[in-house]
Amino acid sequence: MAKNPRGVYAAILTPLNADLEPDLGAFVNHGRWLLANGCDGLAPLGTTGEANSLSLKQRMRIIEATQTKLPIERCIVGAGSCALADAVQLAREATNAGAGGVLMLPPFYYKNPSEDGLYNFFAAAIERVADPRLRLYLYHFPQLSAVGIAPALIHRLKRAFGDTIAGLKDSGGDWNFSAALLKEFPGFGVFSGSEQYLLNNLRAGGVGTISASVNVTAPLAQPVHRHWQQPEADALQATLTAMRVLFQDYPLIAGLKETMALITGNPAWRTILPPNVPLGPAEAAALTAKLAELPAMQPVIAAARAA
Numbered sequence: 567m568a569k570n571p572r573g574v575y576a577a578i579l580t581p582l583n584a585d586l587e588p589d590l591g592a593f594v595n596h597g598r599w600l601l602a603n604g605c606d607g608l609a610p611l612g613t614t615g616e617a618n619s620l621s622l623k624q625r626m627r628i629i630e631a632t633q634t635k636l637p638i639e640r641c642i643v644g645a646g647s648c649a650l651a652d653a654v655q656l657a658r659e660a661t662n663a664g665a666g667g668v669l670m671l672p673p674f675y676y677k678n679p680s681e682d683g684l685y686n687f688f689a690a691a692i693e694r695v696a697d698p699r700l701r702l703y704l705y706h707f708p709q710l711s712a713v714g715i716a717p718a719l720i721h722r723l724k725r726a727f728g729d730t731i732a733g734l735k736d737s738g739g740d741w742n743f744s745a746a747l748l749k750e751f752p753g754f755g756v757f758s759g760s761e762q763y764l765l766n767n768l769r770a771g772g773v774g775t776i777s778a779s780v781n782v783t784a785p786l787a788q789p790v791h792r793h794w795q796q797p798e799a800d801a802l803q804a805t806l807t808a809m810r811v812l813f814q815d816y817p818l819i820a821g822l823k824e825t826m827a828l829i830t831g832n833p834a835w836r837t838i839l840p841p842n843v844p845l846g847p848a849e850a851a852a853l854t855a856k857l858a859e860l861p862a863m864q865p866v867i868a869a870a871r872a873a
Contacts, residue, residue: 570732570755571642571666571701572773573606574764574787576780577614579822580628582837588624589834594635596781596826601640603869604784606774606791608636611644611656612669613710613737614778614819619839622652626659633663642703642776646671650687654694657702667701667732669776674711684713685722692727701732703755708738717750724751735759735776745770761787762810765803768794779813781822782829785866805862812856820845824853829870 578600581592597608610632611617611625620628632638643665645656650673657668673679673687692702704723708714715734723731733755736744741763747756748770757776758767761783764775768791780787786806793799813821820838824845827835836844845853857863 570773571607571640572755574604574761574774574780574784574791575607575609575642575757575776576600576605576784577609577612577776577778579781579819579826579835580610580615580617580620581826581835582839583834584837586837586839588620588628590627590631590635592832592834593628594631597632597636599870600781600784601637604786604788605780606788607640607642607666608632609642609644609669609735609776612646612705612776613707614781614822615644616819616839616842617644617646619842622647622655625656629656629659629663632665638664639666641665642667642669644669644671644705645691646674646705648673648675650690650694653687653691657691657700658695658697661695661697661700667703669703669705669735671705671707671711672713672715674713677712679713681716681719681722684715684719688719688723689726692730698730700730702727702730703732703757704734706734706736706738706743707759714738717747720747720751720754733757733773741766744772748772760810761790762807764790764806765794765799777810778818778822779810782813782825782866783809785869786862809860809862812853812860815856816845816849816853817842821853824850825857826870828854828857829867831871 581589583589643660647653704715706715735757737759756772761775761777790802
């Protein structure tokens, strides 16, 4: 099992077949491409992977495919669920398989939970997994979950469970929140949820990024990670940020799946689970035109088509 995961992680998409079942072969192939083209690791079964639209059985099949076909020690596996028992089962399966970490959302259906309620959920999950190998990454994404991860909760969990609380993925979109965490918790494994903040994250003592758009931008993100202490880092980050910002004009999962269909020539990538829908023709055409205007996109397309 990898210790202290760090670097560029893709919140990996879940390709689907026409029956809306995960296409495990395409998933593995995409994971291998990412690892060969800039990713230090993968984060399956997160928001971008449509995990909360997948059944527990489907998610378990993806964990099994990750364990048998990909280096799962280089993966931080999503175990988000409102149901404690499901979160425990996913976290236990990922840990038993050798995952480098487990990424867990707070329970998100009942709104405005108390700090005690959130603490009890995470504590119960850790105690039921009951495995010293578990490394839990808290998932802060209040725009979707409507439940954030506050520093006071992190303090309580760290006091009770120590290094089992390994870090946090900050998808809140506010760099100041990450910066404050890195000051308050030195050595805490904070990943930015957008590669837009990768350089800031590394300079402030963070460990990297776990990002949706890294499914496409991995070849541009790794140079920032590799050269973050060098003079060229700011220019590398500017190129990376331009690509990330482009995707923010579209529903992110649909936009990324449209891009994967474009760069691979495989229209099956457009399949998405309801209630999300693929991009419409006008949106798809606009995205294609914008991608064509970015010189940095051309080597990415060439690498994908050569795979």
